[in-house]
Amino acid sequence: MTSLAIAANGLRKSYGDKTVLDGIDLAVPEGTIFSLLGPNGAGKTTAVKILSTLITAGPASGEIRVAGHDLATDPQAVRAAIGVTGQFSAVDGLITGEENMLLMADLHHLSKAEGRRVCAALLERFDLTDAAKKPASTYSGGMKRRLDIAMTLVGDPRIIFLDEPTTGLDPRSRHNMWQIIRELVTNGVTVFLTTQYLEEADQLADRIAVLNDGKIAAQGTAEELKRLIPGGHVRLRFYDPSTYRSAARALREASRDDEALALQIPSDGSQRELRSILDWLDSAGIEADELTVHTPDLDDVFFALTGSTVPAQNNQTEENVR
Amino acid sequence: MSSLPLAVRDSATMLRRNLLHARRYPSLTLNLLLTPVMLLLLFVYIFGDTMSAGIGGGADRSAYIAYVVPGILLMTIGSTVIGAAVSVATDMSEGIIARFRTMAIHRGSVLIGHVVGSVLQSVASVLLVGAVAVAIGFRSTDATALEWLAAIGLLALFALALTWIAVGMGMASPNAEAASNSAMPLILLPLISSAFTPIDAMPGWFQPIARYQPFTPAIETLRGLLLGSEIGYNGWLAVAWSIGLAALGYRWSTSKFNADPK
Numbered sequence: 001m002t003s004l005a006i007a008a009n010g011l012r013k014s015y016g017d018k019t020v021l022d023g024i025d026l027a028v029p030e031g032t033i034f035s036l037l038g039p040n041g042a043g044k045t046t047a048v049k050i051l052s053t054l055i056t057a058g059p060a061s062g063e064i065r066v067a068g069h070d071l072a073t074d075p076q077a078v079r080a081a082i083g084v085t086g087q088f089s090a091v092d093g094l095i096t097g098e099e100n101m102l103l104m105a106d107l108h109h110l111s112k113a114e115g116r117r118v119c120a121a122l123l124e125r126f127d128l129t130d131a132a133k134k135p136a137s138t139y140s141g142g143m144k145r146r147l148d149i150a151m152t153l154v155g156d157p158r159i160i161f162l163d164e165p166t167t168g169l170d171p172r173s174r175h176n177m178w179q180i181i182r183e184l185v186t187n188g189v190t191v192f193l194t195t196q197y198l199e200e201a202d203q204l205a206d207r208i209a210v211l212n213d214g215k216i217a218a219q220g221t222a223e224e225l226k227r228l229i230p231g232g233h234v235r236l237r238f239y240d241p242s243t244y245r246s247a248a249r250a251l252r253e254a255s256r257d258d259e260a261l262a263l264q265i266p267s268d269g270s271q272r273e274l275r276s277i278l279d280w281l282d283s284a285g286i287e288a289d290e291l292t293v294h295t296p297d298l299d300d301v302f303f304a305l306t307g308s309t310v311p312a313q314n315n316q317t318e319e320n321v322r
Numbered sequence: 323m324s325s326l327p328l329a330v331r332d333s334a335t336m337l338r339r340n341l342l343h344a345r346r347y348p349s350l351t352l353n354l355l356l357t358p359v360m361l362l363l364l365f366v367y368i369f370g371d372t373m374s375a376g377i378g379g380g381a382d383r384s385a386y387i388a389y390v391v392p393g394i395l396l397m398t399i400g401s402t403v404i405g406a407a408v409s410v411a412t413d414m415s416e417g418i419i420a421r422f423r424t425m426a427i428h429r430g431s432v433l434i435g436h437v438v439g440s441v442l443q444s445v446a447s448v449l450l451v452g453a454v455a456v457a458i459g460f461r462s463t464d465a466t467a468l469e470w471l472a473a474i475g476l477l478a479l480f481a482l483a484l485t486w487i488a489v490g491m492g493m494a495s496p497n498a499e500a501a502s503n504s505a506m507p508l509i510l511l512p513l514i515s516s517a518f519t520p521i522d523a524m525p526g527w528f529q530p531i532a533r534y535q536p537f538t539p540a541i542e543t544l545r546g547l548l549l550g551s552e553i554g555y556n557g558w559l560a561v562a563w564s565i566g567l568a569a570l571g572y573r574w575s576t577s578k579f580n581a582d583p584k
Contacts, residue, residue, distance in 0.1 A: 052424045053423070053424055054420055054423050054424055054582075054583065055582040055583065056582055076426050077426075079424055079425055079426040080426035082424065084420075084421060084424040086417055086420050086421070088417040088420075089417050090416075090417035090418050090420055090421035091417070091418060092339070092416070092418045093416070094342075094343050094346060094347065095339070095342055095343070095346065099342065103335065103339055106335040106338075107332060107335055107422075107425055107427050108425075109331065135346075151421070152421075155425070
């Protein structure tokens, strides 16, 4: 077994009689990106707060080790190994970006010269050099988030917790943030990421745990999770009701959607299957007006696991075949 | 790094941060200075002639200046520490505190930084208000260097005590407005002390409250040190109050800080 950066057994937390985390087990190998995925209120932030020593785990929890140290008995050793970027920006808005960075350098007990060097390098890396002398409160959302991560990196942490790092960012800033997160692990850092965006977990994470209602509904790689549920299909749409009816007669195994004049043929979306479907349509003389391939994505997994149904308008990840 | 140098180093870092805030945004501190200065001028120039009749011995306005300044100086502390309550409450609602909690720094340094910063601000404020008092005619009577030193020590100790209480109030408040309200008694308490009028002139049932509340012994001690009046038991009472309040505020603040944040 490779060494684990985070190993939690039976992580529990409740406030009064409201159970937030109902015994979750986590195992995150060093140098990987782990994503805790879940809807609002699933308990993601609570899990991060506990693992990052901000709040204590519930009394019924099992052993929790972060960076090899017991969370309950040696939180200070855990703190020395981690960096946290919370959901709400953890920067001091009253002082400048550079002063925020130097504050971190001082708290990590770097020498003056080294502190300046590290801070300048990080400000440069996160494209904040021009804004370094401005108060952090004047920064845009994306800049604040970059400063936040830059501050987290001052102490050279081995494990980084990122609680919804891209929530509220525009698409460009989000992609920048993804790039930053990918770069982090190339240096052997472990990243524990929470997100409510399925695409984000799919893009970044080596392993994903779906958290729902305080429990882990499923855990595995994005591929493994996608395999858990069927859902891949080719959808054919017709404009003319009579063409639709004749196609439906010819393709008996397709499921019908009479309202939309659409047929769904189960498929894994591979090139080979697609070709055989197209050949078959040709030989049956069926000419669909629209053809879309729907591969099972984490949305399907997510909705299947968290008990809600896939919204009808959920077309973002379908690709049109031209 | 062992724990004491760590505590000192991290607290110094936090202090620098707080002083940077105070320097960058001086309006809060300056606003809080306004109240004691206004009251000083009000009581000396508007009420001075009338009030001086109350302190006995055919006193006039200049005698009343001497009487009222020690109380005003201690009120300045009460006023300045409201700023500490407000800035602690503001700080606690910021994400940066969550970051500090997850860092391997000395646990108490966040609060210690606030307290030391606030005590320094109190001392600076007292010096400013004291300068105004001197400008309008306040003079000490035969105070020795040792007495001056003791006076400054008393003011600093009292500032420390009130700051810890104010920090506790700030910790217990959900936001800056609530903190400002709950710290209000710290500036109102001097009004029911011997700051403006002798205790003997108050209703009999109220005199014990006025006499033994924290401000009166401190005011009487300061008067004794600067003006040569009788200090008596007030010196010990002032020190006891200060240490007691500081310890209480310290316990209150740190237990709040160490509790799981909401």
